[in-house]
Amino acid sequence: MTDTQYVYSFGGGTAQGSAEQKQLLGGKGANLAEMSRLGIPVPPGFTLTTEACLYFQDHDGSYPAGLEAQVDDHLARLQELQGRRFGGDADPLLLSVRSGAPISMPGMMDTVLNLGLNRQVVAALEAAGSDPRFVRDAYRRLLTMYGDVVMGVPHREFESILGAARQREAVEDDSALSASALGEVIAAFEELIEGHAGRPFPQDPREQLWGGIRAVFESWDNQRARDYRRLNGIPSTMGTGVNVQAMVFGNRGDDCATGVAFTRNPASGEPGLYGEFLVNAQGEDVVAGIRTPRPIRPAEGDGMAALFGPATAQLEEVCGVLEEHYREMQDVEFTIEDGRLYMLQTRTGKRTGSAAVRIAVDMVREGRIDATTALERVEPDHLEQMLAPDFDPADKAAAVAAGRLLAKGLPAGPGAASGRIALNAERASEMAVAGPVLLVREETSPEDIVGMHASAGIVTSRGGMTSHAAVVARGMGKPCIVGAGDLHVDEASGEVRVAGQTWREGDALSIDGSTGEVLAGALAPQESEVLAALTGEGPPTAASHAFQQVLDWADGARRMRVRANADTPEDARRARSFGAQGIGLCRTEHMFFEEDRIPRVRRMILAATAAERQAPLAELLPVQQGDFEGIFEAMDGLPVTVRLLDPPLHEFLPHGDKALAELAAEMGISASEVAEKAESLRELNPMLGHRGCRLGVTAPEIYDMQAEAIVRAACARRRAGGDVRAEIMIPLAGTAEELQRLRQRIAATIERVQAEEGVSTEILIGTMIEVPRAALVAEEVAAHADFFSFGTNDLTQMTFGFSRDDVGSFLPEYIEQGVLPYDPFARIDEAGVGSLVRAACEGGRRAKEHLHLGVCGEHGGEPHSIAFFESVGLDYVSCSPYRVPIARLAAARAALRREA
Numbered sequence: 001m002t003d004t005q006y007v008y009s010f011g012g013g014t015a016q017g018s019a020e021q022k023q024l025l026g027g028k029g030a031n032l033a034e035m036s037r038l039g040i041p042v043p044p045g046f047t048l049t050t051e052a053c054l055y056f057q058d059h060d061g062s063y064p065a066g067l068e069a070q071v072d073d074h075l076a077r078l079q080e081l082q083g084r085r086f087g088g089d090a091d092p093l094l095l096s097v098r099s100g101a102p103i104s105m106p107g108m109m110d111t112v113l114n115l116g117l118n119r120q121v122v123a124a125l126e127a128a129g130s131d132p133r134f135v136r137d138a139y140r141r142l143l144t145m146y147g148d149v150v151m152g153v154p155h156r157e158f159e160s161i162l163g164a165a166r167q168r169e170a171v172e173d174d175s176a177l178s179a180s181a182l183g184e185v186i187a188a189f190e191e192l193i194e195g196h197a198g199r200p201f202p203q204d205p206r207e208q209l210w211g212g213i214r215a216v217f218e219s220w221d222n223q224r225a226r227d228y229r230r231l232n233g234i235p236s237t238m239g240t241g242v243n244v245q246a247m248v249f250g251n252r253g254d255d256c257a258t259g260v261a262f263t264r265n266p267a268s269g270e271p272g273l274y275g276e277f278l279v280n281a282q283g284e285d286v287v288a289g290i291r292t293p294r295p296i297r298p299a300e301g302d303g304m305a306a307l308f309g310p311a312t313a314q315l316e317e318v319c320g321v322l323e324e325h326y327r328e329m330q331d332v333e334f335t336i337e338d339g340r341l342y343m344l345q346t347r348t349g350k351r352t353g354s355a356a357v358r359i360a361v362d363m364v365r366e367g368r369i370d371a372t373t374a375l376e377r378v379e380p381d382h383l384e385q386m387l388a389p390d391f392d393p394a395d396k397a398a399a400v401a402a403g404r405l406l407a408k409g410l411p412a413g414p415g416a417a418s419g420r421i422a423l424n425a426e427r428a429s430e431m432a433v434a435g436p437v438l439l440v441r442e443e444t445s446p447e448d449i450v451g452m453h454a455s456a457g458i459v460t461s462r463g464g465m466t467s468h469a470a471v472v473a474r475g476m477g478k479p480c481i482v483g484a485g486d487l488h489v490d491e492a493s494g495e496v497r498v499a500g501q502t503w504r505e506g507d508a509l510s511i512d513g514s515t516g517e518v519l520a521g522a523l524a525p526q527e528s529e530v531l532a533a534l535t536g537e538g539p540p541t542a543a544s545h546a547f548q549q550v551l552d553w554a555d556g557a558r559r560m561r562v563r564a565n566a567d568t569p570e571d572a573r574r575a576r577s578f579g580a581q582g583i584g585l586c587r588t589e590h591m592f593f594e595e596d597r598i599p600r601v602r603r604m605i606l607a608a609t610a611a612e613r614q615a616p617l618a619e620l621l622p623v624q625q626g627d628f629e630g631i632f633e634a635m636d637g638l639p640v641t642v643r644l645l646d647p648p649l650h651e652f653l654p655h656g657d658k659a660l661a662e663l664a665a666e667m668g669i670s671a672s673e674v675a676e677k678a679e680s681l682r683e684l685n686p687m688l689g690h691r692g693c694r695l696g697v698t699a700p701e702i703y704d705m706q707a708e709a710i711v712r713a714a715c716a717r718r719r720a721g722g723d724v725r726a727e728i729m730i731p732l733a734g735t736a737e738e739l740q741r742l743r744q745r746i747a748a749t750i751e752r753v754q755a756e757e758g759v760s761t762e763i764l765i766g767t768m769i770e771v772p773r774a775a776l777v778a779e780e781v782a783a784h785a786d787f788f789s790f791g792t793n794d795l796t797q798m799t800f801g802f803s804r805d806d807v808g809s810f811l812p813e814y815i816e817q818g819v820l821p822y823d824p825f826a827r828i829d830e831a832g833v834g835s836l837v838r839a840a841c842e843g844g845r846r847a848k849e850h851l852h853l854g855v856c857g858e859h860g861g862e863p864h865s866i867a868f869f870e871s872v873g874l875d876y877v878s879c880s881p882y883r884v885p886i887a888r889l890a891a892a893r894a895a896l897r898r899e900a
Contacts, residue, residue: 014037024050029241029243032047043342047243071213074244122139137177161188267414269362356377357547380889384477390527391510395524423496428454438459441460444469457513458481535578561875564578572631589652601620629716739767768790782851789856792837800829867897
């Protein structure tokens with residue numbers, strides 16, 4: 001007998017666990033225990049721990065010693081509490097078996113209800129006077145769920161039999177099937193199970209119970225659960241709890257119901273009870289989207305209160321207790337049996353980004369939480385959702401007036417999206433490679449998770465705001481519409497039919513996840529009202545005020561500064577409107593591609609000697625100076641880091657014989673000369689070739705021109721009364737000697753130009769750490785640098801030996817197979833690339849204690865990477881302008897966690 005406790009009881013006024021034990025009991029088990037402690041009406045039961053699950057996973061499906069004896073003991077307690085016997089014929093105890101991981105994974109793992117029923121029990125209950133329709137409905141549900149989850153019979157096979165029964169009786173819902181029809185369905189289900197599984201449905205209740213427990217443990221490692229964990233960064237080492245609970249029945253008759261509720265609106269964050277219910281149903285009917293539920297509080301009428309007044313009042317009271325206790329918006333499941341309320345679950349409710357921000361701000365104002373807690377609850381992705389696009393009102397109104405409004409459903413996920421119709425998850429994944437798709441289904445299921453992730457938006461013709469599609473889409477931040485009942489989705493024929501029209505897979509639709517409208521054709525999404533308010537292009541709104549409040553709290557909590565990558569004055573102004581505290585990367589080569597500039601750049605590249613190069617460089621100098629003046633003006637008082645020319649020169653030349661001939665004619669030289677020069681610049685691996693500081697060493701006149709343009713622009717702005725804080729960054733240095741030579745030359749240019757202009761202003765000179773060697777000899781390199789800025793895009797490329805342009809051919813498979821845990825170009829590889837960053841920081845600051853350190857690769861806007869940069873002590877991160885708000889929040893959360 002083991003001393004390890006693998007089973008914990010709850011209900012009956014006591015509980016062995018608590019909310020603090022989520023890692024051991026799973027979220028559902030811990031919260032059932034906590035509700036029991038609070039005196040909330042919870043059907044009693046017991047929880048098998050995540051430790052038992054992990055043992056099961058590690059020992060080829062064997063249970064730990066003592067588990068079965070502990071289950072027997074707790075089952076005996078449960079029978080005593082309920083006054084019923086599991087497996088008894090008269091008034092038996094029936095059980096549910098549900099999963100519950102430490103982190104919510106809605107719909108990803110398995111559930112079995114009504115365990116304990118069999119043919120003998122059904123006959124006994126009917127003989128004792130129980131409603132035959134109710135008893136048979138409960139048994140057919142057990143057959144469906146057990147047959148699917150435990151015995152591997154495809155769920156669609158059961159649905160096909162049910163659909164035929166509905167057609168015979170001319171009814172729309174399963175709840176309207178007669179007792180005799182359900183008897184026929186049961187017989188067909190039992191035959192289906194035995195034919196498919198090769199063995200009959202087990203009539204022994206104990207075998208049913210352990211079959212359900214095994215299925216839940218096994219479901220921790222099913223494909224959809226693995227996909228969900230991979231997409232959401234959930235470790236596979238957590239395991240799931242198994243919750244065995246006395247059944248209560250929302251499908252016993254018209255005085256029974258089941259539902260899901262939120263203590264605040266999960267789409268908007270508005271306070272007050274919000275949710276849906278079904279009369280004469282079980283919980284799976286609501287979340288599976290099989291029937292479209294009714295709102296607890298409809299816009300008109302009394303809703304659930306008119307049918308279940310006392311139970312609705314008690315639900316309101318319980319939800320208030322739970323929100324006050326957890327100090328967080330709750331998502332609850334409930335059942336009403338014979339007018340009596342039972343609570344089946346509470347958990348932190350998933351919500352849209354705008355709802356998350358509003359709820360956090362409101363709860364601080366209400367005194368429930370402090371600003372630090374609010375920052376811990378608002379995820380960077382929530383802000384990103386609030387910046388998500390929507391449709392131009394005029395364009396949408398015109399589309400509606402033109403008769404393009406096809407259907408209206410429930411607005412389950414914010415934002416607007418257009419794309420081609422995909423009718424199943426596999427097709428969505430395939431089609432998304434070529435552009436945005438909309439996944440259009442009757443209802444989604446957990447198996448659709450990868451296709452949902454690949455889609456720009458999701459539409460279902462059935463289901464409610466708490467259906468699988470709605471919950472998962474909200475978590476992903478995807479535009480989503482559910483319950484669009486006018487759409488007839490026929491996957492078999494590849495068609496969507498509505499109002500006499502037919503749309504085929506591949507046709508374009510548009511959806512507004514904020515209003516629930518489905519429109520024919522493609523509408524162009526536009527920036528959100530929050531984005532418009534931030535940039536001054538639209539009026540402030542309640543949402544933008546809440547958004548800004550969270551950012552103000554974040555700015556007060558973070559240590560690292562946040563800059564932006566910006567190459568034009570317009571980019572710089574926009575970045576500043578998002579709260580950027582400077583520019584961490586201004587890529588000068590992006591200024592060269594404009595139509596009036598590229599000919600001069602090409603003449604400079606094709607010049608045979610340095611002397612010939614001077615004329616086009618002289619023409620480019622005032623153009624570059626003008627750009628820098630605009631950027632310095634937009635960023636007045638803030639630092640601007642300008643990177644000197646980085647890419648290889650061949651990138652500026654046209655491709656193809658015709659384009660080269662046109663360039664030759666423009667320059668007045670022969671096409672063969674242009675072709676010969678272009679060929680001489682072609683490299684086998686240009687990203688590792690003649691680029692960056694190597695250009696500066698071999699063609700120093702290019703960097704001379706750029707440095708002069710920067711200094712003259714700074715002087716001009718100083719004379720105009722501006723506060724210029726210019727920094728010149730030398731790219732791709734791998735040796736101290738490269739940096740020393742170029743620094744001396746640039747410093748001489750700064751001194752000369754400032755003397756000519758009669759203006760003196762400090763200009764820092766630093767380098768971009770993007771070559772592994774530079775990170776390894778950072779102490780030597782730092783002797784010639786005022787700052788380091790990590791170019792983690794190239795540093796990742798060179799460290800892994802991956803080409804960013806070609807990695808798509810194998811990297812997705814690497815991640816799918818677990819060779820790599822994630823895309824290292826999207827999230828910094830802490831073990832490898834991160835070690836180089838850490839070594840460079842330590843080496844650089846050994847040479848110069850106050851060396852300024854930043855990052856300007858795309859990792860600078862990714863929350864996990866930002867947490868790493870906080871840990872190594874970078875002074876700032878720099879990212880694209882639109883990610884500045886996300887980086888501000890992520891930097892604050894990283895600082896708070898580092899201090900904790």
